[in-house]
Amino acid sequence: MKGEQVNEQSPQSVIEGLDFWRQLPAPQQPSWPDKDVLDHVLAELAVTPPLVFAGEADALRARMAAASRGEAFVLQGGDCAETFADATADRIRSKIMTILQMAVVLTYGAALPIVKMGRMAGQYAKPRSSDTEVRDGVELPTFRGEAVNAHAFTPEARTPDPWRLLQAYHSSAATLNLIRAFTMGGFADLRRVHEWNKGFMSNPAYKRYETIAQEIDGAIRFMSAAGVDFEALKTVDFYSSHEALLLDYERALTRIDSRTGQPYNCSAHFLWIGERTRQLDGAHVDLLSRVRNPIGVKLGPSTSVDDALRLAEKLNPDGEPGRLTFITRVGASKIREFLPPLLAEVTKNAAPVTWMCDPMHGNTITSGSGYKTRRFSDILDEVRGFFDAHDEAGTVPGGLHIELTGDDVTECLGGSEEIDDVGLARRYETLVDPRLNHQQSLEMAFAVAEMLHT
Numbered sequence: 001m002k003g004e005q006v007n008e009q010s011p012q013s014v015i016e017g018l019d020f021w022r023q024l025p026a027p028q029q030p031s032w033p034d035k036d037v038l039d040h041v042l043a044e045l046a047v048t049p050p051l052v053f054a055g056e057a058d059a060l061r062a063r064m065a066a067a068s069r070g071e072a073f074v075l076q077g078g079d080c081a082e083t084f085a086d087a088t089a090d091r092i093r094s095k096i097m098t099i100l101q102m103a104v105v106l107t108y109g110a111a112l113p114i115v116k117m118g119r120m121a122g123q124y125a126k127p128r129s130s131d132t133e134v135r136d137g138v139e140l141p142t143f144r145g146e147a148v149n150a151h152a153f154t155p156e157a158r159t160p161d162p163w164r165l166l167q168a169y170h171s172s173a174a175t176l177n178l179i180r181a182f183t184m185g186g187f188a189d190l191r192r193v194h195e196w197n198k199g200f201m202s203n204p205a206y207k208r209y210e211t212i213a214q215e216i217d218g219a220i221r222f223m224s225a226a227g228v229d230f231e232a233l234k235t236v237d238f239y240s241s242h243e244a245l246l247l248d249y250e251r252a253l254t255r256i257d258s259r260t261g262q263p264y265n266c267s268a269h270f271l272w273i274g275e276r277t278r279q280l281d282g283a284h285v286d287l288l289s290r291v292r293n294p295i296g297v298k299l300g301p302s303t304s305v306d307d308a309l310r311l312a313e314k315l316n317p318d319g320e321p322g323r324l325t326f327i328t329r330v331g332a333s334k335i336r337e338f339l340p341p342l343l344a345e346v347t348k349n350a351a352p353v354t355w356m357c358d359p360m361h362g363n364t365i366t367s368g369s370g371y372k373t374r375r376f377s378d379i380l381d382e383v384r385g386f387f388d389a390h391d392e393a394g395t396v397p398g399g400l401h402i403e404l405t406g407d408d409v410t411e412c413l414g415g416s417e418e419i420d421d422v423g424l425a426r427r428y429e430t431l432v433d434p435r436l437n438h439q440q441s442l443e444m445a446f447a448v449a450e451m452l453h454t
């Protein structure tokens with residue numbers, strides 16, 4: 001079949017192969033009402049400048065390979081669903097601050113460099129459990145992320161609009177521009193990030209992390225006294241990522257690298273395939289099998305060992321280090337049974353993968369008051385189960401994938417500030433899944449640092 005063979009292809013058949021997914025089942029795609037408008041928008045997108053440079057994706061692949069060997073640890077975090085309205089300087093800054101602050105704590109806990117990656121600058125499309133939502137007897141299409149439709153519960157808002165794809169591109173570009181400015185322009189200075197962490201620790205609610213906070217402070221003082229060049233620690237590498245869900249968009253942003261002649265998805269450095277779209281013979285796996293970026297696949301509780309092995313074979317046939325990350329997301333109650341056989345068999349039969357833990361998506365519950373939420377304690381428990389399983393298997397826990405925001409929202413239950421069911425109503429803002437707020441995110445970093453440090 002045309003375009004089926006991935007390796008050893010002529011440049012023309014490589015390009016043709018990038019459209020092979022169109023012949024395959026593609027779940028979770030919007031029902032665009034006007035195909036002509038869609039085609040017009042896709043043609044515009046196809047000639048936009050790439051958002052990332054292929055060489056940056058290569059650099060990230062090398063960092064992910066380091067994480068697979070235990071020489072680095074990945075922190076990937078951001079909103080479940082970014083919104084256009086929140087692509088403001090303040091909101092982007094506080095998300096970056098949160099991730100940088102967590103990274104400093106984790107650097108100390110893991111005694112490893114932290115690979116920093118945002119679910120940012122492109123996380124505008126959502127897979128959903130149901131195609132429609134019913135409120136008071138009215139049924140409308142479900143909200144699928146702002147690249148597709150709007151959240152308001154009206155027929156107009158919920159009708160997919162292809163122009164939103166272009167808006168998602170521009171919003172991603174603006175976000176990435178600011179991320180690059182913040183992380184390269186002095187804002188990320190280690191001493192400054194450390195001062196922010198001291199501000200967090202001044203809250204008595206976090207007293208239990210005092211020992212580790214003092215140790216970090218001591219380490220920074222030591223570095224200073226020893227004459228470490230803090231100027232070199234003023235900038236950080238920060239990578240973008242999102243779920244590669246909308247295949248028309250992802251295809252339009254897939255470009256041939258002028259250096260190598262190879263295809264790269266230039267919408268983000270790292271793309272992942274979601275739990276609902278990881279079918280081995282499906283369109284999502286096919287398209288991502290053909291680009292050179294480092295990629296991830298979410299693995300939920302129904303994943304068999306065979307599924308994982310076949311995904312590894314299809315997505316990383318050359319066994320390239322750092323190419324493939326498995327992001328497990330099974331829930332605190334299942335992780336200790338789920339992970340050991342998977343780790344054993346993948347380690348024995350597949351090329352090395354980077355293992356990450358998403359402790360969010362397997363722990364979603366509905367609170368008594370009706371909010372979609374997660375318990376901080378369940379989230380931490382899944383992370384603990386992830387580390388324990390790797391410890392026992394002798395494999396490497398490569399990183400964490402977290403839904404978080406830099407704002408003071410109230411979407412997840414618990415944490416030392418003890419957000420309870422009533423408290424959720426105070427500031428519940430997410431359009432899809434509940435996020436750790438700024439404080440809960442930092443608390444999580446301290447708790448994980450303790451796990452890693454002992």
Ligand SMILES: O=C[C@H](O)[C@H](O)COP(=O)(O)O
Nearest residue numbers: 080126127128129130432433
């Ligand atoms: O973010 C992940 C999924 O899109 C989300 O959990 C789906 O949620 P739903 O079950 O409310 O559709």
Ligand SMILES: C=C(OP(=O)(O)O)C(=O)O
Nearest residue numbers: 080274275276298329361
């Ligand atoms: C859709 C998501 O996750 P999953 O595919 O693991 O359900 C997500 O990361 O927001």
Ligand SMILES: [Mn+2]
Nearest residue numbers: 080403432433
């Ligand atoms: Mn989510």
